[in-house]
Amino acid sequence: MISNDVKILAIESSCDETAAAVVVNGRDVKSNVISTQIPLHTLYGGVVPEIASRKHTERINQVVKEALAKADTSLDEIDAIAVTYGPGLVGALLVGVAEAKAIAFAKKKPLVGVHHIEGHISANYIENKDLKPPFLCLVVSGGHTHLVHVKDYGKYEILGRTRDDAAGEAFDKVARAIGLGYPGGPKIEQKAKEGNPEAIHFTRPKVDDGIYDFSFSGLKSAVLNYLNKAQMTGAEVSEADVAASFQKAVIDSLVDHAAMAIDEFGMDKFAIAGGVASNQTLRAAFEKMCESKDVEFYHPSPILCTDNAAMIGAAGYYEYIAGHRDSWDLNAVPNLKLGER
Amino acid sequence: MRLLAIDGSGLVASIAIVEDDILLGEYTTGYKKTHSQTLLPMIDEVTRMLELDIDTVDAIAVAAGPGSFTGLRIASATAKGIGLALDKPIISVPTVDALAYNIWGCHDVICPIMDARRGQVYTGLYTFSEKNNFEIIKEQCAIGFEEIAQCINEVGKPVVFLGDGVPVFENQIKDLIKADYSFAPAGFNRQRASAVAVLGQRMYDAGLFENADDHRPEYLRLSQAERERQEKGL
Numbered sequence: 045m046i047s048n049d050v051k052i053l054a055i056e057s058s059c060d061e062t063a064a065a066v067v068v069n070g071r072d073v074k075s076n077v078i079s080t081q082i083p084l085h086t087l088y089g090g091v092v093p094e095i096a097s098r099k100h101t102e103r104i105n106q107v108v109k110e111a112l113a114k115a116d117t118s119l120d121e122i123d124a125i126a127v128t129y130g131p132g133l134v135g136a137l138l139v140g141v142a143e144a145k146a147i148a149f150a151k152k153k154p155l156v157g158v159h160h161i162e163g164h165i166s167a168n169y170i171e172n173k174d175l176k177p178p179f180l181c182l183v184v185s186g187g188h189t190h191l192v193h194v195k196d197y198g199k200y201e202i203l204g205r206t207r208d209d210a211a212g213e214a215f216d217k218v219a220r221a222i223g224l225g226y227p228g229g230p231k232i233e234q235k236a237k238e239g240n241p242e243a244i245h246f247t248r249p250k251v252d253d254g255i256y257d258f259s260f261s262g263l264k265s266a267v268l269n270y271l272n273k274a275q276m277t278g279a280e281v282s283e284a285d286v287a288a289s290f291q292k293a294v295i296d297s298l299v300d301h302a303a304m305a306i307d308e309f310g311m312d313k314f315a316i317a318g319g320v321a322s323n324q325t326l327r328a329a330f331e332k333m334c335e336s337k338d339v340e341f342y343h344p345s346p347i348l349c350t351d352n353a354a355m356i357g358a359a360g361y362y363e364y365i366a367g368h369r370d371s372w373d374l375n376a377v378p379n380l381k382l383g384e385r
Numbered sequence: 386m387r388l389l390a391i392d393g394s395g396l397v398a399s400i401a402i403v404e405d406d407i408l409l410g411e412y413t414t415g416y417k418k419t420h421s422q423t424l425l426p427m428i429d430e431v432t433r434m435l436e437l438d439i440d441t442v443d444a445i446a447v448a449a450g451p452g453s454f455t456g457l458r459i460a461s462a463t464a465k466g467i468g469l470a471l472d473k474p475i476i477s478v479p480t481v482d483a484l485a486y487n488i489w490g491c492h493d494v495i496c497p498i499m500d501a502r503r504g505q506v507y508t509g510l511y512t513f514s515e516k517n518n519f520e521i522i523k524e525q526c527a528i529g530f531e532e533i534a535q536c537i538n539e540v541g542k543p544v545v546f547l548g549d550g551v552p553v554f555e556n557q558i559k560d561l562i563k564a565d566y567s568f569a570p571a572g573f574n575r576q577r578a579s580a581v582a583v584l585g586q587r588m589y590d591a592g593l594f595e596n597a598d599d600h601r602p603e604y605l606r607l608s609q610a611e612r613e614r615q616e617k618g619l
Contacts, residue, residue, distance in 0.1 A: 087614070094454065094608035098601075101458050105469045105598040119470055135455050138421055142459045145425050146466025150439055372425040 050364060053122045053147075054357035055108065057140030058132025058160050059187065060084075060091045061350065062103040066115035066122070067357025071169050074115035076347065076354040079103045082227060089226050090216065097135035104143050111353070119151050126360025129157040129370075130380030132187070137376035145372055156360045157370040160351075161188055161382050162200070164317040166362070167344040167355035175342055180311045182302050184326075185318030185351075186212035186229070189258050191301055192382065193309060197362035200383040203305055204256025211294055212320045214260035218267050218290050222283045232287045233323050239284030241292035244270060248297050256301055263293055295329045303333050315342035322346035386589070389428070389442040389467070390582035393420040393460030394452025394480040395499060395549050400427045401578035402435065402442065403586070410435050411579050420459040428463075440471050444594060446585025448576060449477035450603035451507040451527060452499060457602040468597025475600040476585040476593065481525035484548055485511035486580040487573050493543040494522065494564075498550030501527050506550050507605065508533045510540065527605045530554050534561035543567070547574040 049068050056063040060081040066074040081099050085091045112118060127144035130137060141157075148155040165181045177197060183190040189206035209217070212229055219228030224235060246266045251257040267290050274281045306314055314334050320326065327343055334341035348355060368385065387409075392399045398420050401411040410431040414423055432439055447464040450457050468475050484497035490513050499507040510522035510533075523536055534557065537544050546558060547569035558566065568574065588594065607615065 088610050092608060092610040095610060097454070097458055098604075098608065101461055101465075102601045104462065105465050108469060109598070135458070138455060139458055139462045141421060142425075142462035143466040143469075146463045147470045149425055149429060150467045150470035372429050373422040375419060375421045 050123045050361055051117065051121060052124050052126050052357045052360050052364065053108070053111065053119070054126040054158070054353040054360055055140045055144045056128045056163065056351060056353040056356045057100045057104065058128045058130070058137050059351055060096050061352070062100045062107050063351060063353035064108045064111035065353035065357050066111055066117055067354055067361065070166070070358045070361030071173055073170055073354045073357070074117065075111045076352055077107050077111040077114065078350070078352050079107050086226050089220060091133070093133045093135050096133060097139060100136055100139035104139060108143070108147070119147065122151070122153060124154040124156055124360065124364050126156045126158050126356050126364070128160045128163060128356050129374055130160065130377035132160055132378060134376050134378040137378065141374060141376050145374060149372060154364070155370045155374060156363050156368055157374050158356045158359045158363060159380055159382055161190060162198070162359040163355040165192060165194060165315070166359035167317055167348040167352070168315045168342045169358050170348055170354060171344060172342050175313065175315070178311070179313035179315055179342070180302065180305055180309065181315040181317055182298060183318045184211045184298065184316065184320035186210060186216065188318060189260070190382065191256050191305055198366055202382055204254060204258060204301060206258040206260060207251055208259055208261035209264060211258070211260055211298065214264045214294060215320065217264050221268055221271055222286055224283070224287070229320055229323060232291055233325060235284050236288035236291045236325065239282060239286070239288030241288040243282065243285035244289040246270070246289055246293040248293055256305060258297060258301065260294065263290070291325060295326050298326070299329050299333050302330070303337070306337055306339055311339065313340045313342065317344060317349065319350050322349040386586065387442045388444055388446050388582045388585055389439070390446040390578040390585055391424060391460045391464055392448035392480070392483065392576040392578045392581050393424055393456040394448045394450065395456065395576050397575045398423040398427065399576050399578035400424060400431060401582050402431060402437065403579060403582035408579050409437070411577065413577055415575065420456050424459060424463055439467065442473060444474045444476055444585070444589055446476040446478050446581050447600070448480045448483055448581050449600070450480055451501070451525065451605040452480050454604060457604065461600060461602050465597045465600055468600070473597065474594040475597045476588050477595065477600060477603065478581045478585050478588065479525050479603070480576070481507055481509040482511070482521070483581045483584050484576060485509065486519065486584050487547065487577055488545065488569055489513065490517050491545060493545045494537065494540055496533065496537060496544050496546050497548040498530070498533070498546060498554060499548045500550040500553045504529055506530050506533060506554065510536060525605070530557045531561065538563045545569055549575065
């Protein structure tokens with residue numbers, strides 16, 4: 045029997061997770077293997093690019109093999125290889141790109157380069173079979189904060205982005221400042237549960253000349269100033285209150301921007317994506333806002349929010365059926381823009 | 386036996402296909418493009434020219450290091466991907482040994498030098514015996530130029546230099562080397578994958594090969610973050 049299904053092997057190595065997945069028709073995940081390096085980078089308080097690149101090289105074959113085995117398939121049954129080629133850490137990206145190209149070349153399979161953010165957005169397709177563009181999507185992670193109008197598969201308009209720190213980066217920096225360690229997102233979220241989000245009012249960041257753009261470095265500085273001042277006056281600091289108030293300031297800023305865009309573009313579907321999208325408080329805030337506007341709210345499970353290859357397989361599928369193919373000179377592009385090829 | 390050889394350790398990108406004692410094809414470029422843009426297209430070009438299916442190679446020899454960290458990884462990941470796809474073993478050939486092998490039959494002391502930055506070179510000392518056996522006098526390492534210069538002076542024989550470190554350390558060579566010295570010319574003085582293949586074949590015959598999954602580059606150096614952590618005694 046000839047099947048029209050498209051089975052994609054996807055590879056992702058843009059930061060500190062070595063990942064591979066097998067995805068059928070962009071939405072049916074047969075396997076999703078992630079080898080995380082977080083414990084290794086925790087020693088250094090953040091991702092060390094050279095160490096990340098070395099680990100990817102050591103782990104990549106095992107991860108790809110495990111993804112094929114868990115999907116109970118072989119390379120012969122794969123229709124195309126999809127790989128993240130940007131944005132991300134160049135040395136880390138290059139490992140996945142070289143591996144994907146070599147496999148595709150050796151097995152004579154088509155190669156499809158995928159944008160990492162496009163992957164995060166597409167993670168929403170996996171568990172929401174009914175979700176189709178157009179919709180609005182907020183991508184929030186350690187490296188990215190993008191408010192995106194998804195016009196069609198593979199067609200994006202970036203409405204707003206961060207002017208300085210990504211939201212997740214601000215979480216990491218504040219977590220370090222109050223001694224919670226790395227990775228900051230989950231640590232702040234945990235600590236914030238014990239605190240009062242209204243205890244300290246940190247000014248909500250605004251960007252004057254771009255209504256949808258974000259800025260988080262000012263907020264981070266406000267937290268640092270608050271801590272310094274408390275230290276100088278000997279005032280007692282509640283880490284939980286700082287965490288909760290900071291988190292609320294970030295979420296308010298994200299929700300306000302999204303709500304404004306939903307109104308302006310008359311959207312009836314809104315999605316979140318990226319590592320920070322697994323923050324439960326953030327999800328609840330978006331859920332509430334969407335409910336008040338009668339907008340359908342979508343979000344991936346935490347395992348699909350973190351960097352993973354299933355999302356690359358989902359995005360890769362839509363690039364593949366749109367006819368996009370890459371050649372053997374595909375390079376890593378660390379500052380790749382969304383929607384560019 | 387048919388070998389695919391890949392060298393991305395330096396500025397030069399080189400790939401070769403060697404069958405027993407015949408070089409079927411070799412492609413070497415010294416251009417500003419990254420190895421990500423050169424190595425695989427070169428393999429594709431050579432295999433097409435030779436009308437050779439990549440599945441027919443028996444093993445992949447890769448210049449495993451030392452060298453540019455990123456370049457080594459592109460070459461290694463390319464070898465690992467092909468190895469995974471076609472279930473072929475990888476032979477990790479020491480980069481500096483392969484550089485020295487470029488001047489086969491040379492009875493002088495052969496000293497490849499690659500610029501390792503931070504005032505160091507990746508280097509080693511080699512020669513070919515009267516019967517043209519390849520002899521390693523000093524194994525590949527990352528050391529200061531002064532240190533290798535002292536070793537060369539202790540050996541006290543004529544020496545031939547090659548590698549991308551030559552233009553960088555030309556003055557130090559002039560100042561520090563007491564023996565007669567010469568420089569290998571173009572075609573002999575940079576990485577060539579055919580030399581990696583020939584040494585790879587010898588290693589394979591000696592049982593020195595590994596599963597593609599286990600292969601990793603030999604950097605000869607820790608990352609800067611690890612080094613700094615070590616210096617702090619952590």
